[in-house]
Amino acid sequence: MWPGGIGKPALTEYRTAEHWGPLALLDVSLHTGRTHQIRVHLQSAGFPIAGDDRYGDADANSRVRARGLERLFLHAQSISFPDEHGNELHFTAPLPDDLNRFLSKL
Numbered sequence: 001m002w003p004g005g006i007g008k009p010a011l012t013e014y015r016t017a018e019h020w021g022p023l024a025l026l027d028v029s030l031h032t033g034r035t036h037q038i039r040v041h042l043q044s045a046g047f048p049i050a051g052d053d054r055y056g057d058a059d060a061n062s063r064v065r066a067r068g069l070e071r072l073f074l075h076a077q078s079i080s081f082p083d084e085h086g087n088e089l090h091f092t093a094p095l096p097d098d099l100n101r102f103l104s105k106l
Contacts, residue, residue: 010034012041020106023050023064027077038074049074069102 011031018025024047028038039055042048048056050064050073064073080090
């Protein structure tokens with residue numbers, strides 16, 4: 001969790017879902033919605049997102065690209081929010097095929 005730093009406060013929680021040597025798949029929960037929040041918080045904790053050219057690690061990105069990752073490994077698995085009547089709406093999306101293929105190579 002991070003309460004933020006410079007700028008507006010932001011709160012991010014994460015847990016490791018799976019682990020492959022130096023790489024891990026994380027479940028991340030946002031309690032705020034700041035621009036680049038996940039990317040900034042994970043980078044500041046020493047866990048840059050694979051394929052992140054802005055906040056990531058260039059050497060690590062080269063290694064994951066050599067293994068077939070062609071983009072930022074970031075996916076919104078689920079999102080919830082209230083509708084105009086206060087009813088909670090929840091949507092989920094499976095991991096895209098390209099990201100699943102990359103994980104299958106690890």
